[in-house]
Amino acid sequence: MDSPLQTLLDDLLQDRSLRDPDQLRRRIDALEQLESWLFNRGDTLTPSLRERGEALTAELEAINDRLYQTIRDAIRHGNGADILRTWAASPHSVADQESYGPLDTLIAGVLDFKEPGDVPEPGADMVFYQPTPARDIFDFIERASITSRDVMMDLGAGLGHVTLLTAICTGARCIGIELQPAYVASARQCAGELQIRHAQFIEQDVRQADLSEGTVFYLYTPFTGGILREVLDVLKRESKDRAIRVCTLGPCTAIVANEPWLKADGACDARRTTLFRSL
Ligand SMILES: C[S@@+](CC[C@H](N)C(=O)[O-])C[C@H]1O[C@@H](n2cnc3c(N)ncnc32)[C@H](O)[C@@H]1O
Missing domain, CATH: 1.20.58 (Methane Monooxygenase Hydroxylase; Chain G, domain 1)
Structure with missing residues (x-):
């Protein structure tokens, strides 16, 4: 038998x-x-x-x-x-209910990150690394209407999925700021191998970073509490000089939604990306 x-x-x-x-x-x-x-x-x-x-x-x-x-x-x-946007829209790559699915497998194969070295435990109010699901990255790119004139900053960039895919798909200058050297090294190596010259990675605490060039800021709840408060205050100051968009995913969405200097573009849902515009 x-x-x-x-x-x-x-x-x-x-x-x-x-x-x-x-x-x-x-x-x-x-x-x-x-x-x-x-x-x-x-x-x-x-x-x-x-x-x-x-x-x-x-x-x-x-x-x-x-x-x-x-x-x-x-x-x-x-x-x-074009090829990535086609895959993102394809029924062959969309997960049913789960946040990670075939599109994430495809993106992992394409970006092919070198395994990062040792990463210490996150400090107080800092969130451990978890990548944004690929479908949410493409959702963010559409929702924020990013063009080649934008400068997108991913605050707490991890391995750089958001920075790299946004750079590839929009031509915008994309800057990932990440505290952990091991993630930054893998992200830079990937950008080098794929020759994505307008994706840049800065090894720094976001609180010390220069955010003055950004027009679009992305936060997949990288930090909470006092750090989030400090960074939101910096963004608020930046928004006095120019219009900015802030896109969030996860629990930080509820905090950002309470900022009186930002207005949500549509409904807030922590399970999906939410776009905020400065007033
Ligand atoms: C939830 S992950 C998001 C990764 C990436 N943005 C993405 O969406 O794929 C949060 C990242 O923020 C980083 N992080 C936490 N606090 C930070 C800080 N103060 N400055 C820079 N990076 C920080 C963590 O090391 C981690 O890689």
């Missing part, structure tokens, strides 16, 4: 559409199923089934790697915006 893995392998091998580069989401599902067999139930498999499972895994991963390389080449040639 056929084992369930054998049936799965037969189905996947016969399904030629799985080799279509666009079918990333289905390949990710297939790879997850294969991984669950090979790693969780590996001792129950015959050597030949294991070999077939590993070969198919390698084949599907190679298709994904070629897809990522194609997009990396397009970015290096200055053609990354």
Whole structure:
């Protein structure tokens, strides 16, 4: 009698559409199923089934790697915006309910960050690193109507997903400010490899940073309490000289919504990005 893995392998091998580069989401599902067999139930498999499972895994991963390389080449040639926006809008890459999904896998493959070195525990009122889900980054780019005349500053940039994707998709000068040297090193290396010259990373505490060039500021709740208060006061002073937009995601949205010098563009929802404009 056929084992369930054998049936799965037969189905996947016969399904030629799985080799279509666009079918990333289905390949990710297939790879997850294969991984669950090979790693969780590996001792129950015959050597030949294991070999077939590993070969198919390698084949599907190679298709994904070629897809990522194609997009990396397009970015290096200055053609990354269209291809990334198309993927962001594609039903093949959208997660159903979860915040992270196939689009995040694609972006991780494309940006291919070097594993950061040791990162110390965050200080008081500082939030540990977690990247903005890719769908929210594209949502931010649309919502904030960023153009090449803007200067976008990501306050607490982590590995730099927001800075890099905004630079690629809009042509705006994008500056990521991040306290942790290990994240900054990985972000700079990625920008260098993809030749994104208008993405820049500054290793600094946001409280000490010069925010005078920014027209759009992004905060994925990088800090809370006194630090958030201090930075909002700096932004308020900056807004006296020029109109600025502030985009937030997560719990800091509720605090920013109470700033009388900012007005939300639409409803505030901590689960999605919210855009605020200075008055
Ligand atoms: C929630 S993560 C957001 C990362 C990135 N903005 C994104 O959306 O993908 C918050 C980041 O802020 C950084 N951070 C926290 N406090 C900071 C500070 N005072 N100055 C600079 N960076 C800070 C953390 O190290 C962390 O990488």
